[in-house]
Amino acid sequence: MDYQLAIENAPDTVPGGTGILLLHPSIGETDRIDTDFFKTDTDHFLIVSTRTTAREVEQKLEHYDVDESRADILDTLSVERGYSRWRTDNVHYxxxxxxxxxxxxxxxxxxxxxxxxxxxxxxxxxxxAYYADVDGAYDATRKLLDLLDKHDAVGLFHLSNEVHDAETIQRFRELFDGVVELDLDGGVEADF
Structure with missing residues (x-):
């Protein structure tokens, strides 16, 4: 099955099983790429959030007018930080x-x-990689990409190109079918 992509300078469609690496500056505006990725040609999507809480993810989806009824959120922060949690059918921890x-x-x-x-x-x-380590993050990413392939799904994985050395970035790049690079000015380049 093919999936439409709404990412500037990327192919119009990609096959199921495709993993896309989004390389971005630490302060890069990734929200529009992320939310356009969810809005297009999707029945259900899961956001694994390691930077923000489920509530903040819901606010982002609402702000960008993404259909939240198709969204599941995996919040990895709230338990550790002691924030209150409201488990629902589509919010997990x-x-x-x-x-x-x-x-x-x-x-x-x-x-x-x-x-x-x-x-x-x-x-x-x-x-x-920050909370675990680079090797652990690499292995987990590889497992997630295998799952996408097995289930004919597609994925977008964020990686800051300012935090990691060139060798680490190259190591991750080689895992993915496509790489989208976002620059500080919001320009997008894609390599598939």
């Missing part, structure tokens, strides 16, 4: 951003329990 096995298990559950065109966003791999 793991203990912390370094609970990589828990994150992979939640993504597996999402992909196995939904049908149709499924999308995944991991925002961000940089935070996974």
């Amino acid at each position: 793991v203990s912390a951003p370094d609970d990589l096995d828990g994150i992979v298990a939640q993504v597996t559950d999402f992909l196995e329990s939904h049908e149709g065109k499924l999308r995944l966003s991991v925002d961000s791999v940089t935070e996974l």
Whole structure:
């Protein structure tokens, strides 16, 4: 199954199983790329949030007019930080951003329990590497990409190109079918 992409300078469609790396500056405006990714040609999507809480993700979706009824959110921050949590059918939690096995298990559950065109966003791999380590984040990313392939889904994985050295960035690039680079001015380049 093919998925439409609404990403500037990227192909119009990509096949199921495609993983896309979004390289961006630390203060880069990734929200429009993320939300356009969800809005297009999607039955259900899961956001693995390692930078913001579920409530902040919901506010972003509302602000960008994304259909929240199709959204599931995995909040990796609220438990560790002691924030109040309201478990709902579409908001899930793991203990912390370094609970990589828990994150992979939640993504597996999402992909196995939904049908149709499924999308995944991991925002961000940089935070996974910060809380766990680069090798752990790399292994978890590889497992998530395997799941996308198995379930004919597509995914967008955020990685800050200012935080990691060139060798680490290249290591992650090689995992992905496509790389989208966002610059400070909002310009987008894509390599598929």
